[in-house]
Amino acid sequence: MKHDLQRMVEAALAALQRDGTLPAEPLPPVQVERARDPRHGDWACSVALGLARLAGRRPREIAEAIVGRLGPDPRVSRVEVAGAGFINFFLAPDALLHVVGAVLAAGPAYGRSDLGRGRRVQVEFVSANPTGPLHVGHGRGAAYGAAVADLLEAVGFAVHREYYVNDAGRQMDILAASVWLRYLELCGEAVVFPANAYRGDYVWDIAGTLHREHGDAYHVPVAHVFDGLPPDEPAGGDKERYIDAVIARARELLGDNRYRFVFELGLNTILEDIRDDLREFGVVYDEWYSERSLSERGAVQRAIERLRDAGQLYERDGALWFRSTAFGDEKDRVVVRENGQTTYFASDIAYHMDKLERGFDRVIDVWGADHHGYVPRVKAALQALGDDPERLDVRLVQFATLYRGGEKVQMSTRSGEFVTLRQLRKEVGRDAARFFYVMRKSEQHLDFDLDLAKSRSSDNPVYYVQYAHARVASVLRQLAERGLERHPERGLAALGRLTESQEQALLTGVARYPEVVESAALAHEPHQLVHFLREVANDFHVYYTTHQFLVEDGDLRDARLALVLAVQQVLGNGLRLLGVSAPEAM
RNA sequence: GCGCCCGUAGCUCAGCUGGAUAGAGCGUUGGCCUCCGGAGCCAAAGGUCGUGAGUUCGAAUCUCGCCGGGCGCGCCA
Numbered sequence: 001m002k003h004d005l006q007r008m009v010e011a012a013l014a015a016l017q018r019d020g021t022l023p024a025e026p027l028p029p030v031q032v033e034r035a036r037d038p039r040h041g042d043w044a045c046s047v048a049l050g051l052a053r054l055a056g057r058r059p060r061e062i063a064e065a066i067v068g069r070l071g072p073d074p075r076v077s078r079v080e081v082a083g084a085g086f087i088n089f090f091l092a093p094d095a096l097l098h099v100v101g102a103v104l105a106a107g108p109a110y111g112r113s114d115l116g117r118g119r120r121v122q123v124e125f126v127s128a129n130p131t132g133p134l135h136v137g138h139g140r141g142a143a144y145g146a147a148v149a150d151l152l153e154a155v156g157f158a159v160h161r162e163y164y165v166n167d168a169g170r171q172m173d174i175l176a177a178s179v180w181l182r183y184l185e186l187c188g189e190a191v192v193f194p195a196n197a198y199r200g201d202y203v204w205d206i207a208g209t210l211h212r213e214h215g216d217a218y219h220v221p222v223a224h225v226f227d228g229l230p231p232d233e234p235a236g237g238d239k240e241r242y243i244d245a246v247i248a249r250a251r252e253l254l255g256d257n258r259y260r261f262v263f264e265l266g267l268n269t270i271l272e273d274i275r276d277d278l279r280e281f282g283v284v285y286d287e288w289y290s291e292r293s294l295s296e297r298g299a300v301q302r303a304i305e306r307l308r309d310a311g312q313l314y315e316r317d318g319a320l321w322f323r324s325t326a327f328g329d330e331k332d333r334v335v336v337r338e339n340g341q342t343t344y345f346a347s348d349i350a351y352h353m354d355k356l357e358r359g360f361d362r363v364i365d366v367w368g369a370d371h372h373g374y375v376p377r378v379k380a381a382l383q384a385l386g387d388d389p390e391r392l393d394v395r396l397v398q399f400a401t402l403y404r405g406g407e408k409v410q411m412s413t414r415s416g417e418f419v420t421l422r423q424l425r426k427e428v429g430r431d432a433a434r435f436f437y438v439m440r441k442s443e444q445h446l447d448f449d450l451d452l453a454k455s456r457s458s459d460n461p462v463y464y465v466q467y468a469h470a471r472v473a474s475v476l477r478q479l480a481e482r483g484l485e486r487h488p489e490r491g492l493a494a495l496g497r498l499t500e501s502q503e504q505a506l507l508t509g510v511a512r513y514p515e516v517v518e519s520a521a522l523a524h525e526p527h528q529l530v531h532f533l534r535e536v537a538n539d540f541h542v543y544y545t546t547h548q549f550l551v552e553d554g555d556l557r558d559a560r561l562a563l564v565l566a567v568q569q570v571l572g573n574g575l576r577l578l579g580v581s582a583p584e585a586m
Numbered sequence: 587g588c589g590c591c592c593g594u595a596g597c598u599c600a601g602c603u604g605g606a607u608a609g610a611g612c613g614u615u616g617g618c619c620u621c622c623g624g625a626g627c628c629a630a631a632g633g634u635c636g637u638g639a640g641u642u643c644g645a646a647u648c649u650c651g652c653c654g655g656g657c658g659c660g661c662c663a
Contacts, residue, residue, distance in 0.1 A: 029603095037606075046605055052643065059643070083606045084643070129663065169663050240662080319661050330589065330659075337661040344663045372590050373658045398591070398656085440599070443591055445656070447598065452612090456625055459612065467625055478622045519602060531600060534610080545618090545627040586625070 002515065004073070005032045005043055005089060012069035013047070021065055022055050032089075034512070041080070041088035042508075048085040059085025096507040097495040103510055103566040104488070111517045111573050116157030122355060123149040124289075125366035126278070127164040130270040131175045132200050134277055137368060139421040140400045140446065143437035143579065144526065145366040146283040148395070150577050151521035151529070160360065161285045164351065167267055168292040169344060173247045174198065175270075176263040180218065180250055181225075182207035183262075189222040194246055195232050196239040206269050210262065218262065220253045277422055281430060282579040294350045300342050303350035303385070304335055312384045322349075327380035349381040356387050364524065365394045369443075372396050395524055400437065400446040409450070428453040434579040435462040438526040456586075458541075461534055465571060466583055468537035472568035473584040475549055479561070482550065491558030498559055502543035506567055509536040513570045517577070526578060533574045540567050 009030045016022040028050050035044040048063035055062055063081040070079060075095040080088050103110045125145025128138045146161075153159040166172070178197040182204050185191050193199060210218060229245045231237030251259045271288075278284070294300055304320070307313050312323045313335070320336035322345075335346040355363045367374070375396075379389040402409035402419060409419060425433055432453040439461065440446050458464050479486060498507065512532070520528040549560045572582035 031603080033602080033605090035606095036601095036609090040606070044606085049605070049643070086606065131663095166663065171663055317661080321661090334661045339661080341661085343661070347663095369591070369657060371658085375590085396591075444599080445592075449598085458624095458626065460625085461611075463625060464611095467623085471623065471626085475622050482622090523602075525602090527600085528602075531610080538610085541626055542628090544622080545624090548622065550622050586623090 001075070001091075001095075001511075002032050002034075002043065005045070005076075006030050008070055008073065009045055009047060009066060009087070011071060012066045015069045016065055022051065022062075025054075027051065027054070035088060040082065040086065041078070041090040043089040043091075045087040045089075046085070048081075048087060052085070063087050093499070094496055096504070096511055097498070099507060099511045100495055100562050100566045101492050103569050104492075104562065107569060108573060108576075110569055111514045112154045112156070113514065113518065114156035115518060115521075116152065116155050118156065118158050119361040120160065120359060121152050121157045121362045121364065122160045122162055122358075122360040123152070123364045123366065124162045124164055124355075125149075126274075126283075127166070128274070129166045129169070129171050130267055130274060131171050131198060132270065133202060134274055134421040136402060136419050136421060136424050136448070137399055139281070139424060139433060140437045140442075141366050141368065141397050142278060142281060142283045142421070143434045144395075144397055144442050147434075147438050147526035147529075147578050148364065148366070148521075148524045150579070151517065151524075151526060154577060155518055155521045157521075160287065162287045162289050163285050164289050164291065165271065166291050166344075167271075168290075168295065168347065170244075170247075172263065172267060174243055175203075175266045176259065177243065177247045177250050178203050179206045179210065179266045180254070180262050181246075183210045183218060184220070184222055184225070186211040187216055187219045189219075191222055192226070192232075194239070194243050195234060196243040197246075202270070202273070206266050209269070210265060218254065218258055224253060225249055281421065281425060282434065289351075291347055291351070294347055294354065295342070299350040299354055300346050303353050303381075304342070304346060306353070306385055307335070307349070307381070310384055310386070322377075322381065322384070324377045324380040324384075327376075327383045329376045329380045333377050345377065348378060349385075352378055352382055352392065353385055353387070356382070356391060361391070363392045365392065367394060367396055369396045369398045393524070395442055397442045398445045400448045402448050402450055404450045431466070431580045432460070432462045435465075435530065438578060439530050441525055441527045461530075462580065463586070464541075465533045465537040465575065466580070467586060468540045469568055469571045469575070469582045470584060470586045471540070471544060472564050475561070475564060479550055484550065484557075486561050487554070487558050488562065490555060491560075491562035494555035494559040495562065496559075497556045498563055500543075500547060502539065502546060503560075503563060505539045506536070506543060506563060509539055510563075510566050510570050513574065517574075529574055529577060533571060536567065536571060536574075540564075540571075 009032065013022065013027055013030070017024055028047070030045065030047050032043050032045045035041050048066060049059045051062050052059040060081055063085045067079050067081060067087060075092055076089055077092040078090040082088050123145055126134070126138050126142050128134055134142070149159045149161050174196065175198055178199070181191050181193060181197065186207055229249065230241055232242040233239035254262065304313070307322055312326065314321055314323065318338040319334045321332045322335050324333050325331060333345055334343055335349070336342050352363070375394045378394070379392060382389045382392060428450060436448055436453050437446070452460055453462070456463055516529055516532040520526055549557065549564060551557050575582045
């Protein structure tokens with residue numbers, strides 16, 4: 001409808017250009033929007049206001065001229081010029097009715113489209129270091145990334161969901177060392193645990209596996225481990241330098257093969273845990289992309305060579321620098337350290353180069369807001385490589401703060417006592433977690449009220465929407481209990497009986513759904529869908545309390561049931577796009 | 587100091603590429619169950635859109651300054 005009206009106005013403008021009322025130069029695009037106020041009709045167009053100066057005429061005058069040139073459309077009952085020069089379209093009373101049949105025919109496909117025309121989009125999200133379980137911060141990235149991916153898929157993009165596994169860095173070595181030290185403790189050694197090592201319970205679990213399955217095969221007397229190391233932080237030393245020394249010593253004492261085994265055990269155990277966690281959260285990936293594989297394939301070196309060929313590298317202080325300031329970054333960045341090792345940034349350049357080489361039309365990165373300083377340098381690298389940085393869209397997700405009993409829930413990663421995503425799911429359930437995480441726009445800080453998420457009342461937006469869905473199912477059960485039958489064809493034929501204001505509101509809501517999905521997908525803003533679902537649920541609950549559906553009059557009854565089923569379909573389709581279940585009963 | 591995000595009702599937040607009288611939920615106050623699930627609904631009160639300028643027919647929305655809050659500024663990942 002929207003596009004039809006747009007075309008009608010465009011045609012009118014073209015006619016006005018031909019007869020000289022409007023200048024022949026290119027005109028601004030015609031926007032037709034849903035009117036917010038019912039008195040302004042169903043759709044409104046403000047193009048005349050924008051054309052006023054261009055044409056040297058008063059807006060209302062132009063609007064009148066446009067209206068005079070509009071072709072007829074049986075769905076439009078009235079067009080009027082109002083206010084400063086708005087063109088308001090009033091739809092014929094039954095113009096909306098066909099949407100009910102369309103929804104019921106399309107079912108789960110209602111709201112989907114081929115807008116994306118199969119263009120390939122990659123969404124990379126979560127990508128947390130596999131050094132421990134996911135926490136509630138990662139949960140928001142997971143829920144957001146999954147919803148964005150599902151939305152894009154719904155409007156016809158070929159979506160590739162990817163998790164970038166940082167399996168090569170120093171953090172992984174710290175994990176390996178942590179596991180090994182805990183293992184030594186299980187072997188009966190007294191270990192002073194490094195300040196900078198991972199001390200969560202899961203480290204004990206992995207060490208336990210190692211000890212249970214391999215006995216003392218990895219046992220080394222603890223005196224050998226710590227002999228001659230620099231002081232740790234509590235002893236007045238540097239914790240970073242200390243942990244690096246512990247790692248080096250572990251490598252030396254275990255040898256390559258055994259060290260590698262401990263390393264892999266830690267990595268794989270945690271990765272498996274993350275994978276399960278996300279799967280249970282309804283988040284699945286097409287690919288888990290290994291950082292290590294980049295350097296093994298020579299991609300990192302190749303990226304560096306390409307930057308060198310482009311003349312964007314230079315040496316200073318023994319390190320190799322990328323001139324990112326030439327592309328808007330605030331300072332240049334090291335890609336190869338003085339000790340010859342490539343930096344994480346070098347891997348990331350290679351990774352993003354690789355993403356674009358894989359042929360994605362568009363690449364979306366979902367990052368925690370604390371990484372925002374990283375955006376300019378990655379874009380700078382793409383630009384230096386001759387790629388279009390516009391193809392990369394980095395979405396920053398702000399942190400979530402948990403509240404319980406009105407109090408902020410304290411989290412401390414240092415002590416290992418953080419709230420994990422798994423704990424959150426267990427406490428509030430998957431549906432509430434998925435819904436709450438995407439309720440706010442991503443760049444907005446999120447206050448996550450645990451008590452509200454758990455409550456079973458209309459205060460809780462998840463239950464509110466789900467309840468509307470379940471209520472429809474309940475009505476159908478009631479229909480059967482009363483020994484009545486639904487006649488779908490009779491319902492569709494009698495849709496003209498739906499004249500109550502609540503019915504009109506619901507018809508509009510149902511018709512708007514595809515527009516909302518499209519808008520939420522293109523803007524990468526699932527919260528738009530959340531707000532829409534709340535509105536429709538509200539309209540439904542109002543309808544429910546003011547009117548009986550199961551009335552004596554069979555035509556009216558079937559018409560109302562058809563409408564209500566269409567509403568249920570929309571709510572269900574929307575909830576599923578957000579990863580939330582749409583229950584038949586609660 | 588520099589950079590990014592945020593500042594809208596008592597609280598938590600919407601407000602789509604600038605558009606007609608700024609919206610919702612919670613909370614407050616007052617109402618609604620012989621009837622499909624009250625896990626619901628209705629009504630009222632409540633706002634100088636942080637602030638000062640600018641752009642224009644029109645600014646919560648765009649630009650700049652200032653104030654306030656969050657985050658980030660490593661040869662860590």
